[in-house]
Amino acid sequence: MCRAFLIKYAEIGIKGKNRYLFENALVQQIKYALKKCDGQFSVRKTDGRIYAEAEGDFDYEDAVARLQKVFGISAICPMVYVEDEGFESLGRMVVDYVGRTYPDRNRTFKVAARRARKSYPLDSMEMNAELGGLILDAYPEMRVDVHNPEIVIHVEVRDRIYVYSAVIPGPGGMPVGTGGKAMLLLSGGIDSPVAGWMIAKRGVKIDAVYFHAPPYTSERAKQKVVDLAAKVAAYAGPVYLHVINFTEIQLYIYDKCPHDELTIIMRRYMMRIAEHIARETECLGLITGESIGQVASQTMQSLMATDEVCGLPVYRPLIGFDKMDIVDISEKIGTYETSIQPYEDCCTIFVAKHPVTKPNVSVIRRHEHNLDEKIDELVRKALADDEVIVVR
Ligand code: ATP
Ligand code: MG
Numbered sequence: 039m040c041r042a043f044l045i046k047y048a049e050i051g052i053k054g055k056n057r058y059l060f061e062n063a064l065v066q067q068i069k070y071a072l073k074k075c076d077g078q079f080s081v082r083k084t085d086g087r088i089y090a091e092a093e094g095d096f097d098y099e100d101a102v103a104r105l106q107k108v109f110g111i112s113a114i115c116p117m118v119y120v121e122d123e124g125f126e127s128l129g130r131m132v133v134d135y136v137g138r139t140y141p142d143r144n145r146t147f148k149v150a151a152r153r154a155r156k157s158y159p160l161d162s163m164e165m166n167a168e169l170g171g172l173i174l175d176a177y178p179e180m181r182v183d184v185h186n187p188e189i190v191i192h193v194e195v196r197d198r199i200y201v202y203s204a205v206i207p208g209p210g211g212m213p214v215g216t217g218g219k220a221m222l223l224l225s226g227g228i229d230s231p232v233a234g235w236m237i238a239k240r241g242v243k244i245d246a247v248y249f250h251a252p253p254y255t256s257e258r259a260k261q262k263v264v265d266l267a268a269k270v271a272a273y274a275g276p277v278y279l280h281v282i283n284f285t286e287i288q289l290y291i292y293d294k295c296p297h298d299e300l301t302i303i304m305r306r307y308m309m310r311i312a313e314h315i316a317r318e319t320e321c322l323g324l325i326t327g328e329s330i331g332q333v334a335s336q337t338m339q340s341l342m343a344t345d346e347v348c349g350l351p352v353y354r355p356l357i358g359f360d361k362m363d364i365v366d367i368s369e370k371i372g373t374y375e376t377s378i379q380p381y382e383d384c385c386t387i388f389v390a391k392h393p394v395t396k397p398n399v400s401v402i403r404r405h406e407h408n409l410d411e412k413i414d415e416l417v418r419k420a421l422a423d424d425e426v427i428v429v430r
Pocket of ligand 2: 226
């Protein structure tokens with residue numbers, strides 16, 4: 039029965055002098071993830087490895103699922119361990135482990151022993167040979183292949199003796215919190231949750247802003263965004279979701295500006311507001327789900343026009359992705375089902391039949407002057423009414 043996990047990490051292993059910061063962050067994230075499953079774990083770092091050891095019974099599937107959402111983990115190895123009661127008892131345990139773990143034994147294998155406790159009477163070569171022999175005696179259908187085995191049975195001698203062999207892939211990436219924080223413009227669509235997930239995967243903590251336009255967008259649409267934030271939070275940790283009431287700003291733009299420029303002007307105001315909140319909350323950039331050419335507001339010219347109003351870097355991790363690739367990721371991370379629920383988002387209601395696809399920035403700027411009378415006040419009001427929801 040699995041009693042512990044050996045957690046492997048790839049990329050953070052190469053960070054030189056900062057390595058320990060990354061390792062500590064990963065340990066924190068693992069603790070946080072495992073705290074939510076029933077069962078107590080002690081998580082510790084020794085010899086460049088991280089172990090999560092169960093202190094009693096726990097739900098194995100749940101623990102693995104949670105670990106698979108911790109960025110920075112490259113692989114999860116479920117381990118069993120025994121107290122050191124002599125080599126004979128270890129041999130019996132290893133044979134039993136192989137029997138239970140691999141019902142289909144017509145396979146090649148090797149034993150990879152590691153003697154972290156140097157006082158152990160056998161060295162690693164001797165252990166490989168002895169344990170390999172015992173496995174062959176018990177299961178003659180298995181064959182040894184030291185170069186390219188199908189199964190590697192790891193045996194680690196420490197205070198206790200640990201045995202593991204299965205390797206479950208982790209999500210990769212960097213531990214959240216090692217890369218600063220960014221503000222995700224989160225809509226109810228397919229793209230923005232994927233964009234947030236991708237940046238979080240690089241170690242960045244995520245806050246989010248959603249522009250809500252009641253009564254044109256329903257409470258259900260808002261709830262959908264909260265649900266999506268929760269899906270991102272399962273990987274990225276707690277997300278502070280800012281809900282901004284955008285209705286009056288939208289109506290005012292609708293009233294004062296050419297309708298074919300409505301979307302682009304609206305997007306410029308979304309960026310301005312998002313940047314304002316981002317700066318107040320120490321975010322180092324904005325994130326959107328845009329990809330070149332996907333819709334009129336995502337042509338190179340439109341992206342230039344939206345970027346122009348923003349002083350912070352705007353990260354668009356999906357910029358070169360096809361919709362199909364984005365859908366694949368959203369299915370993998372579990373946001374797709376929520377994203378395709380049919381609630382209006384605020385853009386779809388006000389879109390023009392023929393929005394400009396090549397906006398001219400100076401024309402846009404000129405038309406924005408139509409808003410001079412009231413827009414600053416409306417923006418101030420929207421910011422003052424910011425509703426912050428902590429989504430875990
Ligand atoms: P998504 O699938 O992410 O909604 P989309 O293909 O529908 O994207 P747009 O509606 O043009 O594209 O939005 C582009 C980006 O602008 C979104 O990915 C998101 O980052 C941001 N955005 C759009 N609408 C909103 C909103 N109501 N609140 C917050 N951000 C938004
Ligand atoms: Mg959208």
